Amino acid sequence: MTRRDVARNRQALVDAARSAFTDHGLQAALEPIAVAAGLGNATLYRHFPTRAALWEAVLVEPMHEVLDLVEHCRELSASDPWEGFATFVRETAAIEARRTGFSELMTTDYRDAPELLRLRIAVQDGIDALFTAGQAAAVIRADATLADVALLQLSIAETIRTFGRVAPEAYRRWVDLVLDGFRAADVPRGTLAGRPLRGDQVRRALAERHQPADRQKA
Helix, strand or coil: CCHHHHHHHHHHHHHHHHHHHHHHCCCCCCHHHHHHCCCCHHHHHHHCCCHHHHHHHHHHHHHHHHHHHHHHHHHHHHHCHHHHHHHHHHHHHHHHHCCCCHHHHHHCCCCCCHHHHHHHHHHHHHHHHHHHHHHHCCCECCCCCHHHHHHHHHHHHHHHHHHCCCCCCHHHHHHHHHHHHHECCCCCCCCCCCCCCCHHHHHHHHHHCCCCHHHHCC
8 A cells, every 4th residue: 555545545534534523523433434434444543543543633723723713812802802702702603503513622521632632721721811801801791700601602502503403593693692691781782693583493493402313404
């Protein structure tokens, strides 16, 4: 087997893993990844002996993109602390909506993936700085905490999972509503994005949560 063949096989595995992690989460079964790449399990484990090794091959790039976003928002925050914080929340919600799984990216145990762990710590430090700057400028309410930011991000992810098929843009309105809850009392509220969900959309989305995945895709 030539080096070109080895490189091609590795890229096929990375592409298949990226698709599997997007569709099924970071704990997706590994054997179907090899099948999707047209390769055997032995080839998969030769290239990536552990799940963590495969995570690093797939996730380092998107984690760098999130870190770049954080740095951009910190630049915004220097002149407008609220805009820096709100832009980060809105943009990471958009990442979640594209099914790249921001919330899972930030909550998975990376103890065996040191580069991912390093990047996530850098991202978290940036989020902390955005939040602290907002409170120091009195644009984020003083009684809010970083734990509330984590709950915000998890609630956005759940909203997208529940309503994404029925109303793909509905999460944007929820983001604006929840962001208003972080504003200090004397900071003017923003305008809500999009339209409110109709009752039939809510009922359909909640019903689909209890259907098997294959029926949801039908």
